[in-house]
Amino acid sequence: MNRRTALLAAALTLTTGLALTACGSSDSAPKLQVDDAYMPQPISSMAAGFMTVKNTGDTADKLTSVTSDLSDDVTIHETVGNKMQEVKSLDIPANGELKLASGGNHLMFMGLKKKPAEGDKVTVELHFATSKPVKVEIPVKASTFDPKKK
Numbered sequence: 001m002n003r004r005t006a007l008l009a010a011a012l013t014l015t016t017g018l019a020l021t022a023c024g025s026s027d028s029a030p031k032l033q034v035d036d037a038y039m040p041q042p043i044s045s046m047a048a049g050f051m052t053v054k055n056t057g058d059t060a061d062k063l064t065s066v067t068s069d070l071s072d073d074v075t076i077h078e079t080v081g082n083k084m085q086e087v088k089s090l091d092i093p094a095n096g097e098l099k100l101a102s103g104g105n106h107l108m109f110m111g112l113k114k115k116p117a118e119g120d121k122v123t124v125e126l127h128f129a130t131s132k133p134v135k136v137e138i139p140v141k142a143s144t145f146d147p148k149k150k
């Protein structure tokens, strides 16, 4: 094989490889599922929401916004040290999960339209960068509820 043929062969291999990758990616999308959602019964005019967003797909996604019947002002917060701050989005890694948990990332509901009590359900719609919106019924738990002590 002379040098030119070798280069050509390499180029062909490369093209085939790319074609396979493109083909394989056609059905890869984030596959999201929401688990363990809860809201501690609010003790003031704000409330927090927690849940785990699982992604069994091969593509990452992002939680970008949240709407709810409970509040017109729902934001996404992360906790840094013992301070929370609003973020534009939170990553949901491919074949991974985004955890919203007490002391960490959470949803923040301000200016509650009503005060939900333990046993109520709060409807939220999660919006993502790639996936279609997902509706979640968040059960309201006692204000002291700790999911680790199930």
Ligand code: CU
Pocket (backbone or CB within 6 Å): 077, 084, 085, 106, 107, 108
């Ligand atoms: Cu917050």
